[in-house]
Amino acid sequence: MFKKLLNQAIVNFELVTQSPLYIKQNTSLLDPTAFDGTYISCYLDDQRIPIIPGTSMKGVFRSFFEKMLGEEACDILDTRQDSNKCLKTIKEYEEKLKSSNKKDKTNNFDEELEKLKDFSRGKLNYYLSCPACKVFGSQRLKSRMLFDDAKAKEGFKISSRSSTPIDRISGAAKEKGLNTFEYVDWGVFEAKVTLVNFFNWQLKLLLEIFERIDEGILTFGGYSSKGFGRMKVENVTIKVRYYGEMKGKAKDGYSQNALFAERVFNNKEVKEKLQSIDFLDKNQWAKVELKDEQIL
Structure with missing residues (x-):
């Protein structure tokens, strides 16, 4: 971005x-x-x-x-992907993106992000981050x-x-x-x-x-x-x-x-x-x- x-x-x-x-x-x-x-x-x-x-x-x-x-x-001091709120959300989406069963929409998470399928990785990271990280940055955002x-x-x-x-x-x-x-x-x-x-x-x-x-x-x-x-x-x-x-x-x-x-x-x-x-x-x-x- x-x-x-x-x-x-x-x-x-x-x-x-x-x-x-x-x-x-x-x-x-x-x-x-x-x-x-x-x-x-x-x-x-x-x-x-x-x-x-x-x-x-x-x-x-x-x-x-x-x-x-x-x-x-999120807790910005927690740098673990499995517990930091922003990093965890981004990781979950990346796994869904790599999944072979991409057409299986089992929850609203996929439906909400359908409009972002053509976005760059930076814009996806921004969208999925908490408001504080959107302003002040994180491990995934400047x-x-x-x-x-x-x-x-x-x-x-x-x-x-x-x-x-x-x-x-x-x-x-x-x-x-x-x-x-x-x-x-x-x-x-x-x-x-x-x-x-x-x-x-x-x-x-x-x-x-x-x-x-x-x-x-x-x-x-x-x-x-x-x-x-x-x-x-x-x-x-x-x-x-x-x-x-x-x-x-x-x-x-x-x-x-x-x-x-x-x-x-x-x-x-x-x-x-x-x-x-x-x-x-x-x-x-x-x-x-x-x-x-x-x-x-």
């Missing part, structure tokens, strides 16, 4: 800390005077700056969607939502704090349990998420996740039970591209060049255009052909 580039939504936004942020650097330091834990960072123009890894954001976003789906979602690392802008503030475990019986601090760590006290992180060959319900899901971040339901990093990791999404711009010639769309605000038609939306404009879309609608999940999808 990625052999041809059909559309893109390039979503740029800022994540502003509303409480301290602590995403631990895994690399151990040999300096005995160093903190027990320090924030994850990278070097940009010879300056050490905090980052929110794209993998961390993807994990937070996917986890939220899986909770919304409940039993509709993710449609790509995450860049979010890098802190200038002006961020770093602080340190000590914590210690409490003895559950005495209520006193345990000996030799002091842990001192560095964290981002305040910062603005420039983030980017790119949707490739997306359906409108998948973009609507992303905007819904932004709202849950603003509400403090979704947090980032460690010590979230202590109030860490709350963020706010600001300055959202969404650049939508449809590849190929898009006749008659220039009047709707799109600019056409040799490769694609493009328009830049703000958050409010896209919400209005997707108002009728329900990202939890099974009819939306069942869509496979992008050519039938409504243009924003």
Whole structure:
């Protein structure tokens, strides 16, 4: 389903800390005077700056969607074909496809997939996967939502704090349990998420996740039970591209060049255009052909 580039939504936004942020650097330091834990960072123009890894954001976003789906979602950490919901379904269909008795339709499973008999393997894998795998990928599918690392802008503030475990019986601090760590006290992180060959319900899901971040339901990093990791999404711009010639769309605000038609939306404009879309609608999940999808 990625052999041809059909559309893109390039979503740029800022994540502003509303409480301290602590995403631990895994690399151990040999300096005995160093903190027990320090924030994850990278070097940009010879300056050490905090980052929110794209993998961390993807994990937070996917986890939220899986909770919304409940039993509709598979266990992505289970990579066994016999127990993972998506892999098991795909395997069962592949076995039916190889079966010599292909005309024996004993259940609705075959009848439902009769319309897909001419589809490519990629489209079949997509159709048979759970909604979370359709968006974020799996062992059989590439993710449609790509995450860049979010890098802190200038002006961020770093602080340190000590914590210690409490003895559950005495209520006193345990000996030799002091842990001192560095964290981002305040910062603005420039983030980017790119949707490739997306359906409108998948973009609507992303905007819904932004709202849950603003509400403090979704947090980032460690010590979230202590109030860490709350963020706010600001300055959202969404650049939508449809590849190929898009006749008659220039009047709707799109600019056409040799490769694609493009328009830049703000958050409010896209919400209005997707108002009728329900990202939890099974009819939306069942869509496979992008050519039938409504243009924003």
